[in-house]
Amino acid sequence: MDSLYTLTTTVNGRIHTRVVEPRMLLSDFLREDLALTGTHVGCEHGVCGACTVLVDGVAVRSCLMFAPQVDGCAVETVEGLAPGPDRLSLLQEAFRETHALQCGFCTPGILMTIKAFLAETPDPSETEIRETLGGTLCRCTGYQAIVAAVTLAAARLRTQGASP
Amino acid sequence: MKPAPFQYLKARSLEEALAAKAALGDDARFLAGGQSLIPTMNFRMAQPTALVDLNGLTGLAGIAEQPDGTIGIGALARHRDVERSAVIARWQPMLVEAVREVAHPQIRARGTLCGNLAHADPMSELPAVMLALGARLTAQSVSGQRMIAAQDFFRGVFTTALSAEEMLVHVAVPPLQAGTGTCFLELARRKGDYAMAGVAAVVTLDDRRLCRSARLAYCAAGETPVLAEPAAGLLVGAVIDADSAAAVGTAAAEVLAPTGDVQAGADYKRHLAAVLTKRALLAAADRARGA
Numbered sequence: 001m002d003s004l005y006t007l008t009t010t011v012n013g014r015i016h017t018r019v020v021e022p023r024m025l026l027s028d029f030l031r032e033d034l035a036l037t038g039t040h041v042g043c044e045h046g047v048c049g050a051c052t053v054l055v056d057g058v059a060v061r062s063c064l065m066f067a068p069q070v071d072g073c074a075v076e077t078v079e080g081l082a083p084g085p086d087r088l089s090l091l092q093e094a095f096r097e098t099h100a101l102q103c104g105f106c107t108p109g110i111l112m113t114i115k116a117f118l119a120e121t122p123d124p125s126e127t128e129i130r131e132t133l134g135g136t137l138c139r140c141t142g143y144q145a146i147v148a149a150v151t152l153a154a155a156r157l158r159t160q161g162a163s164p
Numbered sequence: 165m166k167p168a169p170f171q172y173l174k175a176r177s178l179e180e181a182l183a184a185k186a187a188l189g190d191d192a193r194f195l196a197g198g199q200s201l202i203p204t205m206n207f208r209m210a211q212p213t214a215l216v217d218l219n220g221l222t223g224l225a226g227i228a229e230q231p232d233g234t235i236g237i238g239a240l241a242r243h244r245d246v247e248r249s250a251v252i253a254r255w256q257p258m259l260v261e262a263v264r265e266v267a268h269p270q271i272r273a274r275g276t277l278c279g280n281l282a283h284a285d286p287m288s289e290l291p292a293v294m295l296a297l298g299a300r301l302t303a304q305s306v307s308g309q310r311m312i313a314a315q316d317f318f319r320g321v322f323t324t325a326l327s328a329e330e331m332l333v334h335v336a337v338p339p340l341q342a343g344t345g346t347c348f349l350e351l352a353r354r355k356g357d358y359a360m361a362g363v364a365a366v367v368t369l370d371d372r373r374l375c376r377s378a379r380l381a382y383c384a385a386g387e388t389p390v391l392a393e394p395a396a397g398l399l400v401g402a403v404i405d406a407d408s409a410a411a412v413g414t415a416a417a418e419v420l421a422p423t424g425d426v427q428a429g430a431d432y433k434r435h436l437a438a439v440l441t442k443r444a445l446l447a448a449a450d451r452a453r454g455a
């Protein structure tokens with residue numbers, strides 16, 4: 001049992017090996033050690049959802065995991081969504097078109113939440129969309145536009161068979 | 165960094181986890197889903213000196229039906245696994261109903277049933293469900309195993325019958341008797357929030373469709389989950405209809421001791437518990453008739 005932990009994790013397809021204190025939260029590891037500041041930190045007790053990332057494809061709160069817990073795992077953050085520097089993913093494009101963000105603080109967590117949600121629920125009802133969004137707080141939009149964005153993205157995914 | 169420093173051990177076997185916990189003492193903690201422990205560490209309300217991480221013990225993640233119909237749930241089965249288990253959906257649908265009310269999908273992806281029970285938050289849905297279903301909990305330490313009935317497990321706010329060295333390794337949910345229906349209902353302002361009131365109802369009917377037995381358990385009703393035995397007993401031998409169910413709801417609500425907060429006062433929460441009891445009993449009885 002050492003005071004430092006060496007971890008190797010794949011983040012957005014790139015392998016990183018780092019030495020961390022075990023108390024390093026995954027959210028801080030992504031932001032501070034890997035300089036991936038797209039993952040936002042709001043409440044640090046699981047309530048706001050701004051820090052949501054995918055670990056092995058499953059949406060989790062990165063403020064409620066320690067960095068050593070992703071040793072050997074694949075992590076996806078908002079930086080991994082866009083297929084290229086000048087192109088948005090289908091989900092991001094739907095958010096842009098429907099004005100589903102204003103300040104954008106909540107957006108990374110919501111995008112990652114919805115990416116996992118649509119992969120499992122390709123044809124969601126509005127209730128399912130609203131219940132899923134209930135796990136993320138947005139102080140700007142009033143949510144209506146976010147519901148519209150998710151509905152639009154789901155419809156496009158179904159017709160195009162693309163990935164979110 | 166927010167949490168205070170701690171020693172970290174990723175346990176590779178149950179034996180290693182138990183030995184480490186025994187050696188590291190009372191200030192060390194098991195780390196299961198971390199969805200209750202890490203928030204309190206982030207605020208330094210909890211400052212464990214060491215964490216024994218159970219997440220590598222995938223052998224403890226199982227959910228399995230035993231030959232007698234008992235469903236066994238291991239220490240590392242997450243809320244998400246319970247929610248998606250075909251065996252639980254088929255034989256203990258109330259547990260699926262209740263776990264869907266626990267937090268949000270991102271929290272359920274990590275949090276575990278056993279961690280939730282060990283945490284013993286009286287606001288939580290799952291301890292009440294375990295009381296209503298008469299679950300048996302297995303505690304294990306380096307000195308051996310013992311079985312604790314759900315009724316004897318919850319001792320107070322965040323306090324259980326587990327000793328500092330013991331891990332909750334297994335939960336056994338016994339099969340429902342023939343002619344039984346169940347229902348979990350709660351009211352929260354927003355899906356995923358802790359409930360203002362919540363009830364788990366289990367109803368068994370005889371072949372004349374009269375109530376043979378009934379169990380009612382409540383979350384958010386005091387310092388522990390509450391089993392309202394005298395109130396549920398009023399139903400025995402009776403037809404379960406709107407009048408009898410409402411009377412039992414009123415009787416049960418009298419023994420509950422919810423805490424008033426910004427969302428609702430204690431009296432209003434008791435009123436909600438009575439209304440939910442009536443609805444849950446009627447739904448459980450309907451399901452029992454179909455069973």
Ligand SMILES: Cc1cc2nc3c(=O)[nH]c(=O)nc-3n(C[C@H](O)[C@H](O)[C@H](O)COP(=O)(O)OP(=O)(O)OC[C@H]3O[C@@H](n4cnc5c(N)ncnc54)[C@H](O)[C@@H]3O)c2cc1C
Nearest residue numbers: 046194196197198199200201267275276279280282288332
């Ligand atoms: C935003 C948010 C909303 C939530 N809403 C709800 C809700 O509506 N309803 C609800 O019920 N819960 C809710 N929770 C809590 C959630 O259900 C947790 O998953 C659960 O309470 C604890 O389980 P865990 O596996 O995460 O345990 P941990 O956080 O890892 O551990 C909790 C405690 O139990 C101990 N422990 C863990 N496993 C064991 C074991 N096997 N044996 C002995 N001790 C053990 C730990 O040492 C620690 O002291 C919420 C959490 C968050 C962050």
Ligand code: FES
Nearest residue numbers: 042043044049063
């Ligand atoms: S920062 Fe993680 S949920 Fe708010």
Ligand code: FES
Nearest residue numbers: 102104138139140
């Ligand atoms: S866009 Fe500002 S918080 Fe959601």
